[in-house]
Amino acid sequence: MIGFGIVLVVACGREVPLEDRVEQLLKKQDYGQALDLVAGELRKRPEAWTVHDLRVRVLLAAGQADEALRAYAERYRSAGPDAPVVFRQVAIALVQEGLASRDGLLRARAAAALAALASPDLLPVHRRALAYPDASVQALAVRGLASVSGEEAGRLMREALGDSQAEVRAAAAAALTGRNDAETRAALAQALHDPVQGVRLRAAAALARQGQPEAFTLLTRFVRDPDDSLRMQALEALGHLGNPDVAPALRPALQDSNPYVRIYAAEALARLGEPLGREVLRQVLRHPSRSVAMYAAEALSNLGDASGAPRLVEALGPGQDLSARLYAAWTLARLGDHRGKPVLDELLQHDEVQIRMQATWTLGQMGDGVGVGSLQRALTDEARPVRLQAAWALATKLGGQRPGG
Known part of the structure; x- marks a missing residue:
């Protein structure tokens, strides 16, 4: 039952709650009549925001998520208040539509939004995402499950460890980090024998966090692996484990031929308390x-160190590469430094949809409520991918009640 306490006076003089009338129409799937009923009330009370929320709910029930988003955004023209719970429902409906899109980038963005919004009530959506053939979509869906408590989420992650795609198995192993039940330990132990090294590495990192010495030893060996990516992943994992005894094994990586590996080694040692x-x-x-310099700035930002801020601010300049400007704005935001926001607002007007989409996502990463107004305006962008990205980013910022969470 939709509850808002709105009433409609009928001819007989008896007051009948508007939401009750609407609920009856929704049960009959008479969405047109329900919308007419709500529209009539809004003509009399155009700033009755609970009625606006009811209109959004009717549109969602009718399967019109885009119209629901448009209807919700109308309140901003009159400085109407946000309704986080209602808006989250809109965002979730758009996530489900995005996951079914033919556009691969949009599917991946929707999966990332699902990971950000993850909560127990969204487990059915996660299950559907895990059934998609895209490895990237499945991996992001699994990543989101890491923040969902309960046995069902654990079961889905353990099942993903048996997926045919290595990217999904690796994501599952990483997501299971922190779960210490017997079934998870057994599944991760089996993953140590996976034919793909990246999966074995993630499983070793998860088990090493549980204090298993054999896994810790295996993880340390990956620091010397010929594959650059595996060396970086191993260094990152060992840094987060926080065991200073491993520092001597990491120091040689400071001389690695790959500058990015050297950065990972330096960050790991810093996490272990090594001033070097x-x-x-x-x-x-x-x-x-x-x-390379900006990557070092990001590594410092991971440590809460703003030493790289001057180099990042330099990259924000109007003559700089667009990807560098976006990256700099994002890294600064992680430090609570919002000097990149004017650049993001500027890029929201860019001709290319993907640039506007990336700027919208980056605004969503800014804390302290920064960027909310910009995201509200982006809800009416002419390009649907930008509108969806704005909705997902804004829903994350606004929060909203998470049933069962």
């Missing part, structure tokens, strides 16, 4: 390659 780690990262800020 931060020192190396600050030196890399002067690297002649801007991308």
Whole structure:
């Protein structure tokens, strides 16, 4: 039953709640009549925001998620208040539509939004996402399950460890980190024998966090692997484990031929309390390659260190590469530094849809309520992918009650 306490006076003089009338029509799937009923009330009381919310709910029940988003956004023209619970329902409906899109990028963005909004009430959506053939969509859906408590979420992650696609299995192993029940331990132990090294590495990292010495030893071996990506992943995992005894095994990686591996090694050592780690990262800020220097700035931001902010602000300049400007704005935002927001507002007017979409996503990463107004305006962008990204970002910012969470 929809509850708003709105009433409609009928001819006999008896007051009948508007939501009751609407509920009866929804049961009959008479969405047109329900919308007419709500529209009539709004003509009399155009700023009755609970009636606006009721209209949004009717549109969602009718399967018109885009219209529901448009109807919700109308309140901003009159400075109407947000209704986080209602808006979250709109965002979830748009996630489900995005997952079914033929556009691969939009599917991936929808899966990322699902991961950000993850809660027990969304487990059915996660199950559907895990049935999609896209490895990236499944991996993101699994990643979101990591923040959902309960046995059902654990079961879905353990099942994903047996997926045919290595990207999904690796995501599942990482997502199971922190779960210490017997079934999870057994599933991760089996994953240590996976034919793909990346899966074995993630399983080893999860088990090492549980204090299993064999897994810790295996994870340390990956620091010397010929594959650059595996070395970086192993260094990152060992840094987060927080065991200073491993520091001697990590120091040689500071001389690695790959500058990005050196950055991972320095960050890991800094996490383990080695002053040399931060020192190396600050030196890399002067690297002649801007991308390498900015990566070091990001590593410092992971440590809550703003030493790289000047290099990042430099990359925000109007003559800089667009991807660098977006990356700089995002990294600064992680430090609580919002000097990149004007750049993001500027890029919301860019001709390319993907640039506007990325700027919208980055605005969603800004804390302290920063960027809410910009996201509200982006809800009316001419391009649907931008509108959807704005809805997902805004829903994450607004929060809203999560049933069962």
